[in-house]
Amino acid sequence: MTQISVRNVWKEYGEQVVLEQINLEIAPRSFVALVGPSGCGKTTFLRMLLSQETPTKGEILIDGIPISPEPGPDRGVVFQRYSVFPHLTVLGNVLLGAELKGGGVLGRLFGTARRQAKEEAVKLLDAVGLSHALEKYPAQLSGGMQQRLALAQALIAKPKVLLLDEPFGALDPGIRGDVHKLMRQLWHEHPMSVVMVTHDLSEAFHLATRVIAFDRRRNLPEERLRYGASITNDIEVWPRRVAGNPDFGKEPTLPRRDDPAQADGHPDRDDPADAA
Amino acid sequence: MTQISVRNVWKEYGEQVVLEQINLEIAPRSFVALVGPSGCGKTTFLRMLLSQETPTKGEILIDGIPISPEPGPDRGVVFQRYSVFPHLTVLGNVLLGAELKGGGVLGRLFGTARRQAKEEAVKLLDAVGLSHALEKYPAQLSGGMQQRLALAQALIAKPKVLLLDEPFGALDPGIRGDVHKLMRQLWHEHPMSVVMVTHDLSEAFHLATRVIAFDRRRNLPEERLRYGASITNDIEVWPRRVAGNPDFGKEPTLPRRDDPAQADGHPDRDDPADAA
Amino acid sequence: MRLINRRPDRTSWMLLAALPFLLVLIAYALGSAVRLAENPSDKLLPGLTSFVDAIDRMAFTPDKRTGDILLWLDTATSLARLVAGIAIAAAGGLLVGLAAGLLPYVRATLAPFVTVASMVPPLAVLPILFIVVGLGEASKITLIVVGVLPCLIRDLMLKIDDLPRQQLIKAQTLGANSWTLAIRVVLPQILPRLIDSIRLNLGPAWLFLISAEAIASEAGLGYRIFLVRRYLAMDVILPYVAWITLLCFLMDLGLRVLQRRAFPWFEDARASA
Amino acid sequence: MRLINRRPDRTSWMLLAALPFLLVLIAYALGSAVRLAENPSDKLLPGLTSFVDAIDRMAFTPDKRTGDILLWLDTATSLARLVAGIAIAAAGGLLVGLAAGLLPYVRATLAPFVTVASMVPPLAVLPILFIVVGLGEASKITLIVVGVLPCLIRDLMLKIDDLPRQQLIKAQTLGANSWTLAIRVVLPQILPRLIDSIRLNLGPAWLFLISAEAIASEAGLGYRIFLVRRYLAMDVILPYVAWITLLCFLMDLGLRVLQRRAFPWFEDARASA
Amino acid sequence: PKKEFKLAWSIYVGWMPWQYAADQGIVKKWADKYGIKIEVVQFNDYVESINQYTAGAFDAVTVTNMDALSIPAAGGVDTTAVIVGDFSNGNDAVILKGKDKLSDIKGQKVNLVEFSVSHYLLTRALESVKMTEKDDVTVVSTSDADMVAAWSTPDVTAVVTWNPLVAEILATPGAKKVFDSSQIPGEIIDLTVANTDVLKDNPAFGKALAGIWYETMALMSADTPAGIAARTAMGKASGTDLAGYEAQLKATRMFYKPADALAFVRGPEPKATMQKVAGFLFDHGLLGNGAPSAEAIGIEFPGGVIYGNKASVKFRFTDAYMAAAADGKL
């Protein structure tokens, strides 16, 4: 059930030590938020989980097996930008996952297989609130809609691990609230672990089961190259959130100061399609 | 002392009514925040104040005189992006205002005039916390630093009105906090009125003396084209903030949920220059 | 108001746009009148009637010897060569560009060679070309291909580099292998950009075609221009030049329309990038 | 691992990069050997010794008649023409492009004309060109200018359009008038982009130069190639072609270095845009 | 009056002396003598040199008799042949691949520079074996610069061209010369022509040209080291060497002495030739649009004989300057 083990991982770029001695066990069905100052190596760490980079030392295992040396469908990803394909419609973007998996040399499905995949895609798009925009292209969507699409697209491949690199950083605070709600719901519904990088502590505590902070322990200018960041905080969120148990993970009780101005009456306020 | 009067202004694009019947008196030294749902015409309104667009009906006066039909040095501006010049260093960007004003045909200053302008520019850059990066180019700065630079650049021209269009929307929440503080301080120190568009209600209340909300009063799909947005709320912020009286406008007492994770110990955490 | 903020209205716009064309026409008319006054059978800047004559002769009267209407024959011949050349170059450029843009091994092998090849002046190695492909249609088409292909490959390689790396990663996490990634993710995004590259290379393609036709040919727009140059028949050359310009313009327009129609997503995506 | 993720190491990379050049050399050597076996005085694909001879003759032995070393004379002549042509085109392109890109009135006047002009094949109107500017150096330089200038103007106009509108507004709020905005804000940002445009137009510029030299000239790389082409002296032509390719490559490299040195801010700014 | 004159010349065996004369200061010497300036400009492209002359950019040009009629004369530029330099005596040839009879040309594609003297030579050759261009061959226009390369390709089996290309082609295996200009002697004449009006106003220009020419002729025809040096230089400038250049000279009937040229131009050949040439040009539509007949353009010969339209004489052979040279009256 997708245990991720990070064992004594170091990452260096030439002279510069970016991460040092990272040891981490991520339990199945966790939702880990990764926070830390800019440049401390959060993205680098996520890239290693994705096999976009290899650790200089140490190893990363999923369920006890070293991860494959290249990205694969076991690990899904949503980046801050550029996660969806501009040449495919909303539906096409989500279908792509199914087509690449089952579509053979052409990477396309036909007939029944396609119909089935389409049904599934539409269901997912419905879940992320995009069922009314199936035939639109990403450039016609707002930023929030694009990130929701990217989520649906990643989920159709049924990854064991979903990696998110500041997925909501570019969104307006109001819209961000909507997407947070959605994100929590998806995590409850899909059997996966989530690792999310964020700059926003409140987001981290709002969503995750566990918040991990990276930072450099030695930070004098002359030591910057020689010492990388490592884990400085590892906080279990309380009250505990349990995957598949949305009751415990509900809205925080305090109203958030950065909630949208006119949240009600504009269910889709970031939706340029409506305005057109 | 820069009274802005907006008299019965309408703006239409072809068929579409964007803004209707905007009437507004902005007192000298105000800090007005403009909020409202996406697409309601906030940017359009700001553009009219800037003379980048002309009202379809109505007129805009500054101190009783209709505004000039094109942008000019009486009104400064900071956009969300692209406000600074990539080919000039930090110092060059701020000097530019002085050079364009006093530099004659060449748009350059020499000798004493230049030295004086430089002194002034350095002082301003010091105020926005960029004095250590005078010779860097904007592309070498983080987003937060670029916006601070844009502020300094706008201020050197001593505008009567400073217009801001979501100037901090692209910044990370942590960095945003720093820039808010700076913004308030600048407003206190410079004799100008500020009109700022934002999506973020908390930002609006955090900074402004007056928050104005735009929205469409009639919003049925079939009415969308025929009815534009107008002012739906006009709130005086309490406790009153008074320009030049920073005591009243201090930090809010509640800690903000979206404050930076490691605010202390990282005075310039968005500063890639330090990391290099 | 500052000059940069002053805009002409629709009427002024059209008048202004027509102005330089008018000036050129007037300059020509004056020059022509002066020369014709001196020598009524001057050939360099013929008068209007000569043009009408020549156009009538080339475009509407069948040739005495062959029965062909020369302008149409030339146009059809040249266009066939041009289209064939560009089509082959585009197909080849797409194939090689895609392979070299995506596969590091192919790129290592081809990138330096293509860079060098794109700088060889193709006209200078014509003799070798003749030996390899003969003197017939093939040689003209090949010259276009040789001249345009390396530029297309280079262009496409750069354009594949410009695709956000994240897309390639994302596609792999969705289960793409190298091949499906190429055909489902990269190819469809590169096609509209290929059209841009082709548009840029239309000018050079015409140049190569005209040069090739000047060297050995029996018909074609370039052939006719160089043939009648032998008796300084500017009354034929200038309408031919205008005609080539028009064709070039129409092809460019056609490609633009094709790009908009076939890739409706592209314009928005480019604007929002 | 997927092919797209497999990268050659440094050694393989160099071997692979050398491969196509080697293949071309081998193909040439084979072809040459076969032809020379059939006809020892074959001129099309000469053997190595012929090249050495020819290079020695052209590049190291002073001409008896004039005392010049032909290759250097040709190179100096051609480069002077090319540089003059490109410099004039660049200056003109900058001037007109800047005016047309910034001032709506100028744009309305020039944009359609420049678009049409950029599609006229300049080779076809050579005779008129020669009459207008005479036959001296001016004609070769003019052909380059005529061929390259419209493209440069179009390019620069588009590139000025690509500058964020906000910058122009911002500059006006800082007190710029049309002129200071042009020289302090737009010009410095357009210069590095001009270098890109020039690099793109180097190939066509060489083509025009070679064509012009083929028609009327007494020295120059294109002249020499056309002079000896009648004798099919590939032993001279091929080294000349290689030399031109090298020059072209070096100019391209030089422009790239110039861009990096003179506009240190540009690379970063482009990457972050 | 005009003091500065321009002569355009292009690279061909019979015109190389112009370059040499310019390099050696002979041009300047004679120009100074007549108090004028003469600029000698080299063209790589023969047709362009004639076009420039026709357009008025030059006062004189080196040209063949046929092109003088079809380009400047047909373009309304009254042109006078100041110097008759030589005629082609084998320099132009019909060459077949693997066949050695002219009649084998039937049905073949023939590569040549269309509308040039090669084209004329082909017509004359075909006449000699009772064939016609229209029925028996297909002409493929091929640029002279690439003729040798074209010949090396398998699909080119017949070419008509001139030297040095002929020599190059004949040096390849399988090339057979089946007809050459020595079989129509005196029909392809290489001239230095000048604008008639310019000459009329400035006879000194014509005299200077003749003076330059015959001094150079004397120099290059001599069997002295100076003569060899001259021929070597001319060979080099035309892209070959002394041997190559002398081989080309052998196929050229040079009129080294003005008297030889006079004898030729005063004889009956020019008139007969021009009649044939005009016919050829008319057949191919090269005498200008709407020329009613081959006689649309008048051609004047020494002694005032005129062929064709007397009202529109545009091409003149004159003996005046060569006679002056022969008589030492320059």
Ligand SMILES: Nc1ncnc2c1ncn2[C@@H]1O[C@H](COP(=O)(O)OP(=O)(O)OP(=O)(O)O)[C@@H](O)[C@H]1O
């Ligand atoms: N490919 C690379 N080559 C060299 N150095 C790199 C590379 N990628 C990242 N780095 C360096 O590694 C360090 C960590 O970068 P990383 O992007 O992981 O930080 P981050 O925590 O994600 O920062 P941010 O919050 O700004 O996204 C930085 O100092 C960066 O300069």
Ligand SMILES: Nc1ncnc2c1ncn2[C@@H]1O[C@H](COP(=O)(O)OP(=O)(O)OP(=O)(O)O)[C@@H](O)[C@H]1O
């Ligand atoms: N140049 C234009 N031409 C036509 N319509 C325009 C133009 N500029 C803006 N609009 C329309 O005017 C409306 C208001 O746009 P505006 O950019 O002012 O909204 P906004 O309130 O700033 O939105 P956001 O919060 O997304 O920035 C939108 O419906 C937009 O489509």
Ligand SMILES: [Mg+2]
């Ligand atoms: Mg990061």
Ligand SMILES: [Mg+2]
């Ligand atoms: Mg806006």
